[in-house]
Structures are given as structure tokens and as C-alpha cells.
């Protein structure tokens with residue numbers, strides 16, 4: 085019997101998930117709550133307030149959903165998985181306890197310390213005085229992190245004394261991060277190359293989907309304010325089979341073992357944010373869901389069934405699934421509204437989508453209005469290009485960018501450049 089799938093969320097990541105399920109032979113219907121203008125074309129959008137978990141539960145019951153997948157972190161951190169499981173509904177994701185791997189940086193750090201997983205030295209601090217006194221031990225540059233969820237804005241890297249003083253002011257005087265900063269992880273700053281590894285976990289075992297690198301800053305050459313992400317590519321040239329193996333053996337497996345020992349086997353996506361220093365992986369952070377926009381490059385490269393993988397994971401039978409990944413490279417460029425992540429306009433009509441309808445364009449902040457697709461957010465579309473190597477995938481993605489127009493179209497011109505520079509250095513981890 086074919087299954088009904090519900091995806092929670094409304095961004096480009098959720099459009100990519102909906103796209104993968106819509107093509108899957110195991111799936112009869114795809115629902116998105118609340119979804120966006122892109123998911124409306126391939127799935128049924130249902131209005132729902134994701135903050136109200138009871139409302140989401142009722143929706144899944146009314147529609148007889150067989151499998152629910154959670155896009156963003158907040159419902160996981162609020163315990164949506166615990167609620168669904170209690171009611172006997174199948175949902176893919178960690179319980180509230182497991183979601184702490186993302187919702188508390190210090191929970192994750194302490195768990196890694198317990199298992200001797202490689203990470204930067206860190207201290208758990210409760211007060212400004214503690215942070216100040218430990219500065220002398222760690223020395224600059226160092227990193228101050230709000231313990232709790234801060235929508236990707238709770239981390240300050242300090243290279244100078246001035247930056248350190250400013251960070252203290254932001255956290256302790258201005259209270260910018262609110263409750264999320266009740267505790268602070270003060271960390272040594274690692275200098276190296278960043279990459280992310282995406283895995284599916286079933287409580288005991290894991291399968292790695294792929295690696296990716298994202299581009300968080302608003303402007304070219306990694307300048308300007310942090311955003312939700314302006315582009316990504318997968319895989320990254322940094323990720324040799326040997327490095328990926330090490331991440332599995334030295335990081336993911338011991339993390340799953342620790343969660344099981346604590347009585348909360350971890351089921352869900354595990355996103356491992358790494359800093360590679362002298363060829364060795366160190367964990368910067370865990371996320372317990374897929375990244376956005378990394379999902380938009382990772383899922384199109386997955387050639388085996390995503391549904392089967394996640395279904396088997398919820399049964400603790402991930403070992404039955406095969407993960408087949410394309411040998412191509414994928415690049416996604418985010419088309420944003422001018423001004424994002426600051427003030428920007430909404431409601432612009434998007435033109436040219438018809439001319440690229442045989443290409444992958446995932447919607448993020450869009451709405452369907454009559455016969456038009458209009459912008460409804462800062463990050464509007466994600467175009468995805470493919471190629472036999474990184475350069476050709478970059479060229480392919482930017483060719484699609486040219487075909488789409490809307491007033492105030494803004495995008496970074498250098499997505500993938502870091503990967504190319506790394507390749508030029510010719511320096512691999514083998």
C-alpha cells in the first residue's frame with residue numbers, strides 16, 4: 085500500500101523534501117504544512133501553526149498520515165516527536181531529549197566530552213565574570229555561544245579584545261539572545277575548513293547521505309551579515325572517503341551509543357558541522373534536522389528512495405536500506421530580495437520560471453497568487469545546477485539564475501568558490 089506523507093515547514097528545504105517524496109513510488113500523497121508556492125504545485129498545502137503541536141497532531145490524524153517528517157528544529161525541540169509517538173503516529177525525528185543535541189550547545193559538548201569525540205576545548209559559563217576570567221586561559225581568538233536555540237544568530241567569533249568586549253556587551257548588557265544565553269559555551273576558535281555531513285539515524289545505526297558546504301554570509305567572499313544561507317554545494321572536495329569513514333566511526337557512532345545509553349535512542353537526521361584542521365575532523369555543532377539550503381543539493385543527488393530510508397529508520401531497520409548517491413556535484417544559489425537579511429520588500433512577481441520548468445528550482449519564500457508566483461520572504465528561490473565536477477555545476481546553476489527575474493533580485497556570485505580554491509591548492513586529506 086502506498087503511503088501518505090506530511091512535511092512540516094515552509095522553506096526551500098521542505099520543497100526539496102516534498103519533491104523527493106512526490107517522485108517516490110512508495111508514496112501516494114504528499115502534504116505540506118504550511119508549505120509555500122513551490123510545494124503547492126506538487127503537494128497539498130495545509131495552513132497550520134507549527135507552534136501549536138496539538139493542531140499539527142490533529143491534522144496528521146484527520147488526513148491519516150502514515151509518516152510525518154519535521155523540517156525545522158523548533159517543533160523537535162518542543163517535543164513533537166514525543167507527542168506523535170504517544171498517540172501512536174509514525175514520525176521521523178528525535179524526541180525532545182535527543183533534540184537537545186541541537187537545542188543546547190552545552191548538552192552536545194558534554195555528551196561529546198563523555199565519549200572523547202574530537203571538539204574544541206570549551207567551558208560552560210553562567211556569568212560574565214566566568215567568561216572574563218576564562219578568557220586568559222583560552223586566549224583570543226575565541227568563540228562565545230548562546231547555549232540555546234537562537235535561529236543561527238547566537239554565536240560570536242572574537243578575534244580582538246574589542247570584539248570580545250562588544251560580545252560581552254551584546255550578551256550580558258543588551259540581553260540580545262534572551263533566555264538562549266542563560267548559559268554560554270566559551271570555546272577555543274578552530275581555524276580550518278568547514279564542512280557538513282548529513283546522516284540518517286535509526287537509534288542504533290546510521291547511513292551517511294552526503295557532505296556539503298554552505299555560505300552563511302550575505303555578500304561575496306564571506307562578507308556581510310549572517311543569513312539563513314545564500315547557497316551550498318555537495319559534495320565538497322574536502323570530503324574524501326577516508327574522512328567520511330572517520331566521521332562515522334569517531335563521531336556519529338559514539339554519539340548514537342551515548343544517546344542509547346541515556347535511554348533515548350536517536351532517530352532522525354543528524355547534521356554534523358565540522359572544522360577540518362590538518363586533515364582531522366572536529367565537531368563545531370550538531371543539528372538534528374537537515375540544513376537549508378544544503379538539503380536542496382543533498383536530496384537531488386540521492387538516487388535511492390528517501391521514503392524507504394526514513395520508513396526503515398523509524399522501524400529501527402536502517403540496515404535494510406541502501407543509499408545510492410550520484411557521482412555528480414550539485415550547486416544551489418539562493419535568489420533573495422534586495423536588503424535581506426535586513427529590511428526587504430515582498431510581493432514581487434517572479435518571471436521566467438516557465439522557461440526553466442525542466443530544471444530544479446526550489447521555492448523558499450513564495451506564494452501562489454492567482455496565476456502568479458510572488459515573493460513572500462527574504463530568501464525566495466533556490467536554483468540547483470548539476471555537473472560532473474564543481475566548476476560545471478557552478479556554471480549550470482548560474483545559467484538558471486539568469487533566466488529568472490524579479491524586481492530587486494539579489495544573489496551571491498561566488499557560491500562554490502571556496503571549493504574551487506581548495507581544489508587548486510591540490511591538498512587533500514588522503
Ligand SMILES: Nc1ncnc2c1ncn2[C@@H]1O[C@H](COP(=O)(O)OP(=O)(O)O)[C@@H](O)[C@H]1O
Nearest residue numbers: 204227236237238239271272273274357368369
Ligand atoms: N569553536 C569554533 N571554532 C571556530 N569557528 C567556530 C566555532 N564555533 C562556531 N564557529 C563558527 O561559527 C559558526 C556558527 O556556529 P555554530 O556552532 O554552527 O552555531 P549556529 O549554526 O547555531 O549559529 C560556525 O559555522 C563556524 O563558522
Ligand SMILES: [Mg+2]
Nearest residue numbers: 236357368369
Ligand atoms: Mg551552524
